[in-house]
Amino acid sequence: MTAAATSPLRAIGWPFPDAPDDPAWRALLAAHPAARPARVIEQHRSGYVVAEGPGQGAAAESPPEWQRRVGYRKDRIAPEDRAVVGDWVLVEGPPARPRILALLPRRTTIKRGAAGEHYRQQLIAANIDTAFVVCGLDADFNPRRIERYLLLVRGGGVEPVVVLTKADLCPDLAAARAALDDLVAQGVAVLAVNAKDRASVAALDPWLRPGRSIVLVGSSGAGKSTLTNTLLGVEKMKTGAVRERDARGRHTTTYRALIPLPSGACLIDTPGMRELKPTGEEDLAEAFEDIEALAAQCRFRDCAHAQEPGCAVRAALQAGSLDPGRYANYRKLREEVAGAAGQLAVRQTTKKAGAKVPGKAPNKRLEGKHGRY
Structure with a gap:
């Protein structure tokens, strides 16, 4: 791909100055030499709208494995493996009615x-x-x-x-x-x-x-x-x-x-979201660096920040340098992330073994509504 070919794509967020330098992107482009990159700009229940430049947009035909089955039968592919708004895909066919061939690897989600x-x-x-x-x-x-x-x-x-x-x-x-x-x-x-x-x-x-x-x-x-x-x-x-x-x-x-x-x-x-449940893949230390840094200063490595002597977290709470509300939210989110991570691990293990993924979460649901304040 040349700079001239990617200039319309740059206007809708193409992440490279010219041809992609990501090996996985290059491999997919090489596997579909007649295909064109496009970006998903809308997602509806009935399908996708993709664009190959600014001011464009065409309803795209998605691969059969992405299409939902009618009734109570399960989808052929997990929703997170289908395209969403912001995804880059490879398409073929006329610009007025393109057909999605492949989903390019995501950089962020x-x-x-x-x-x-x-x-x-x-x-x-x-x-x-x-x-x-x-x-x-x-x-x-x-x-x-x-x-x-x-x-x-x-x-x-x-x-x-x-x-x-x-x-x-x-x-x-x-x-x-x-x-x-x-x-x-x-x-x-x-x-x-x-x-x-x-x-x-x-x-x-x-x-x-x-x-x-x-x-x-x-x-x-x-x-x-x-x-x-x-x-x-x-x-x-x-x-x-x-x-x-x-x-x-x-x-x-x-x-x-x-x-x-x-x-x-x-x-x-995006539509407003009233429930914000973690997926189990989040890094709590990144979002609460201050509390994690305090916990590292506790006398005991497994300090529960309750009655243990030499607890730096409890000392910060007593001194007023740590917001009690922030600390309570940290504890709540830590429990939710751990619970979701356990559910994710069971799901991944079950999938790898080729067995049916259980419909209900294997762990007891946490008390209260996730993410509702």
Whole structure:
């Protein structure tokens, strides 16, 4: 592939200046010499829309093994092995009706454990550079939920940026920022903006360079669609008011779509997520570096941070240098990640042995609703 051939792809996030330097990508391209790279820009129940350049989009015929079977029969392939918005695929056939041949290896992913008793992974987006974790500075503001989002985002190798919207309506912006000081200390960018004001959202421009892929994640009513419209400069996404009693919004965004921005970056708006279950693949130490560093200073290596002498974590809590709410969330997420990791291990072992994967999770479901705050 030449630079001329990849220039339209660069406008929709092609990650290479020219031909791909990834050996797995090269091997697939060589195996399908007549195929063309395309990106999945929309995902619907009935199929995919792919594009080979900006301003394009065509319904694509997916491989038979991706297609859902009717009735109670199982799918032929796990949902996480099918394409999602942001994926790069190889297609053939006319541009108006392309056919997907292969899924190119993912560089990054954002995913969560699907709701329900069964262990399943739900992919939100693929091949993302940065995730804007959007949270409104109204009743939607919740540092514990933000920490959960960061755990899932970082678990897929994606850079997180916390975007606090409705800054113009916040009576105490300094206090809201201070509640996220632990995240800032770990190098996470935290920005407060008025999502309706283009001058205000200009603070996001460093992450919106040409060729970059961004995804918006956050609760319904947080302002994701409003932010998308402001970045686009047109009212493309439907927006709605939030309920006064809890600042929750309705799902104005009902499916994921990749949209090229005037800056040359690509943006994926997503429906609000109210349940954020870990998949078991997350690295808790990466999301809670401060607590892990304290735990390493405890006198005993297996310290439970309860009554043991020489506990650095308990000392930090007593001194007020560690937020009790953050520590409680750390313990909660540690339990959830461990439980999901056990379910994942059983599922992988069962698959490798060729046996039927059990429908119910092998471990007892954790108390409470995962990720609901």
